[in-house]
Amino acid sequence: MIDIARPILPGPSPAGRSCPMMYSTTCAYAIRAMCRLTVIRPDGYVRVQEICDGSDLPAYFVAKIFRDLVRAGLLTSAKGRGGGFALARRPKQIKLYDIVEAIDGIKQYTQCVVGLSKCDDTQPCPQHDHFKPVRMQILSYLNNTTLDQMSEALARKLEIIGLTLPITIEGKS
Amino acid sequence: MIDIARPILPGPSPAGRSCPMMYSTTCAYAIRAMCRLTVIRPDGYVRVQEICDGSDLPAYFVAKIFRDLVRAGLLTSAKGRGGGFALARRPKQIKLYDIVEAIDGIKQYTQCVVGLSKCDDTQPCPQHDHFKPVRMQILSYLNNTTLDQMSEALARKLEIIGLTLPITIEGKS
């Protein structure tokens, strides 16, 4: 089994909140789960359980997240035997940006870093100008990274360490 | 009074969590409050109330945050009349990195973006490699931005829009 540690340890943390740097925990789950789905079967339905097996991804929660992704148009779903979730588009056509937009929204990437909603107009913001290039690079990263690339990277790494996801076609686990 | 909107509107948000992009809400408060402190009086004690007046900064909460910053060695404090909080070092010597480290911690900037604690060793991570340059730029931003610069920018913007912080020396509000 894959020994993937928990997202961010709560811990005692004299200094350190559990807030991730860029993605919410939910969004990180979404990204990882979609990558695994793509690796397992990029063009067919995959059950949630199949995706989460052998990882620390919480199946119930991933199912809920996937529902949101269906509404967002990134996934399709099918009930009943042989059902599950499938990509709505080709992996190359799904950008990291799309996933983040669907789950976390993109307001935070257009808003002020320190949380002032109108720092570019009349509201003073201590770092708006300096931060702009950083923000640009992040957005560029989100826009230029595709599910195709990410799942490719994941597959390669899994191969290197000698692990395989439960790749099954028309079969059961 | 300054009409500074709340950090991130909760709202109905079909897609969007209230989690800021990089800093926790608490950390954003810390940054803004320290900037205001610096603008008001960079080399003396300033009362919390004085800092928060005319802003949306929650005074009680800022007071609590400042306590942590005292423990972290970024601020000093003095009780009684004429007391308050003061910078422990010159504004040029205080990096944005220091504030973030004290409040949010820096684990998130060294960890994997998708939350895998050991993605660089044996754990597969779908985007570790591609994200590296982005992370580098963010860290560089945090390390090269000083309180001096930020408060300077804040002061300039306040001036442009014709607002002044309650700058009082030895006086009362």
Add this chain to the structure above:
DNA sequence: ATGCCAAAGGATGATCGGATCGGATGGTCG
């Protein structure tokens, strides 16, 4: 010394995101 003042600290409540569960819905296959 005494009174005012401001931070220190603890206790508490509100809110939100993360996570779980049970039943409803609807499709598939025999």
Add this chain to the structure above:
DNA sequence: CGACCATCCGATCCGATCATCCTTTGGCAT
């Protein structure tokens, strides 16, 4: 048709974060 299967949906629990209040501590000035 009817049993099974997997998503869908709502309700809910939990913990951390955010925020407030009140009491205590200690320093300054008169």
